[in-house]
Amino acid sequence: MFEVVKYDGGVYRSAELFEAIEDVGGTVLHQLRSAQMLTVTMSIPEEDHGVLESISKEIGGDLRSVPLAGTEIAVVGCTLGRHHMPHPICDIAEVLREGGAISVVMGLARGRGKNTSQISKREIEVLDEYDAVIFMLGNFKPCVETKRFLIEDITAPVILVSGPMPDGMDDCCEAIVAGVGRKCERMKSAEERAKLAEIGSTVNKVIAERKRQLEEDPLYIHPAELKQLLETYEPIDMCLRPAPIVLHLDGLRVKIPYKEHKDYFDNLMVYGRRLSEIADITESKLQDSSTLIRIRTTSQIEDADRKKQQ
């Protein structure tokens, strides 16, 4: 079994780490260099954890497991205004990043107000691209309960975070974490840190459940494997955007435009099949400069094969 771990340390002697990852047959999922600091998220065989750990210690870094690695999670507030956006949303996004997820913070265009808030179809489609959505609502119970419609049409798993515990919202989201409302400062007290840890563990549970569902009918190819194939394509290799390829539980987000690279994506050969046969490739709804690849499951592909033979 492969496990996903994260290295936090300096750039010094990092070549030794990359060499060791390659030697044990692991894959680098994501790496981020900031000045002299380096963060590498990697997938390695479980039995080689000790080898990588000792190398990390030797070069002055730290290796820890990251249960949310390989996921992209959106943290959504009612708006991007200073009333809704600041501290709790940023703190939650930070907790997700510590867990290894790529976190994206966004606000609705017209989400404010009790009677006037709205969510558009396009916003729902954008949120559905993520592995999970953390939806942050406010301090008043009637307002939170009125805003049920904001989350009930989202297909991606939603974790509702609000101040009071709302009634009658269990059926429109995967989990509810109460006790975090609108705040005007960082969540730094002991209780608040505990609440953030609770949010982290709730997200872990939701993602673990989604992984379990995927294991029942596995994907034709693991997203990390497909990432390795895509990395050799020059426009992706040359892409200057941070994290040009982002792993999802059931696919990838590739940050080059689909329109311009349609031929490459459609005809990339994966285990003897074209990528377009084993995955749904679409332009991202968030921005047309990204491509969204959703890998089909083995049963879907077998079903398609059977239909072709008939």
Added chain:
Amino acid sequence: MEVEVVGTDPYGDAAYKALFEGIIGDIGKTFMIEGAKLVLKPEVPLFIFSVVLRNVPGGKTISNVASLRQEREDLHMSISEERYAPDVLAQLWKRYGRSMVEQQTRFDLIVHGGKAEEIESIPISSGETAIKEILGAVWRALPEGIRNRETLIDDRVVTVVATEETMKPEFLEEARTMHDRMVEDARRHKDV
């Protein structure tokens, strides 16, 4: 600063009290506020925030916050109210340039070529600015969707009534009653 909250949602009441105190603290105006009363009715929605200031904010000049001494061509100044020090320095730099303002310590300055009669009347803070800042803080504390607001100001009481859609006459009446009571209490308190 004492904050009284009257509301219908226990979680929201406590959260908004903390939020209001935090925001006023953020803008550094806690010292100006004697107390506040917040009426929170999210189910309507109707929010009334009434703030009692310690004093009616008035304009301040440099002579109100610093002592001045003329020595030949130079003016020696000693700032007595620390919170106005940045405003005093900003005004002096603007008028005389940084090279002419010599800062000996945090509060002691020499203005080369400065005249006491000129400097003592330089305004450094106006009452209007203080009220604007407090109103800004109240608007920031109110929920974001609550955009329809009316403001009442009398003596040292500032009251903001806010709702999401139509401002009904009964909302305004409730706010006016609360505002008048706060003004009366503030006057009585001052007399005692």
